[in-house]
Amino acid sequence: MKLVATVNEARAAVRDAKRQGKRVGLVATMGALHAGHISLVRAAKASCDFVAASIFVNPTQFGPKEDYTKYPRTLEADRHKLEPEGVDLVFTPAVEEMYPHGATTFVNVDEISERLDGRSRPGHFRGVATIVAKLFHVLEPDAAFFGQKDAAQVAIIRRMVRDLMFPIEIVVAPIIREADGLAFSSRNAYLSPEERRQALVLSRALREIETRYRAGERDTNKLIETARAVFATEPAVRVDYIELVDSETLGARAKAASGTLAAVAAFVGTTRLIDNVRLG
Secondary structure: OEEEOOHHHHHHHHHHHHHOOOOEEEEEEOOOOOHHHHHHHHHHHHHOOEEEEEEOOOHHHOOOOOOOOOOOOOHHHHHHHHHHHOOOEEEOOOHHHHOOOOOOOOOOOOOHHHOOHHHHOOOHHHHHHHHHHHHHHHHOOOEEEEEHHHHHHHHHHHHHHHHHOOOOEEEEEOOOEOOOOOEOOHHHHHOOHHHHHHOHHHHHHHHHHHHHHHOOOOEHHHHHHHHHHHHOOOOOEEEEEEEEEOOOOOOEOOEOOOOOEEEEEEEEOOEEEEEEEEOO
16 A cells, blocks of 8 residues: 655556556545445445545635544554555645645535535535545546435535536445444544434434335425424434435425435534435
């Protein structure tokens, strides 16, 4: 496994692999790796000949009151998790490498970026789209692997790839959960034991929506109220949003149908968590 920190080194490694006819897969991360990330690496290994992973805590996707400075940075532990998975290249650039001094160019995917997390975190998806576009430009993957937990991010990246005509296949892997249902997240490390217990309300609320949907309920307002009732059992958890949306456009739906995305976000203590499920 090769570790590189500069754009030129990363490009050289990938282009060497491509000259050998290898299919290149990319797993883009902010580090603090967990089982969800490893599932993406394994999906990439299953369909690609050369797997690159990036580890970069991207400052432009954090708001002024968010957790950029305290976001966990565990590069040595991450390296030890990636090496036995057969990753070929790990790209760990500095901020100055990805955002040269005076950089003023950003990628914005209009409208869709203002929905779900984009409504709660203005500018967040501009930062996401910009760094993903840069990674695509530097590493030139044939396929890029993302997790369903970040469903809004996936929708925005798919739109960006389509609109900017990147020749890249976007592969989405299922949410990986702990035994009690909590979706793996790097931010779970912030939770106290009591907050960790409270956080289970997110997956419980989604399961209740699923149950009501399977029982025949299609009115999204009623399904949302079902989830609100579940959240009410944990009054210390502050709901950010509960929405049922089209999984591609993130637009609200009046009636749920197969493929509708049920998405929730909530603050458990000071930690903001997200989760979702696709109905049907």
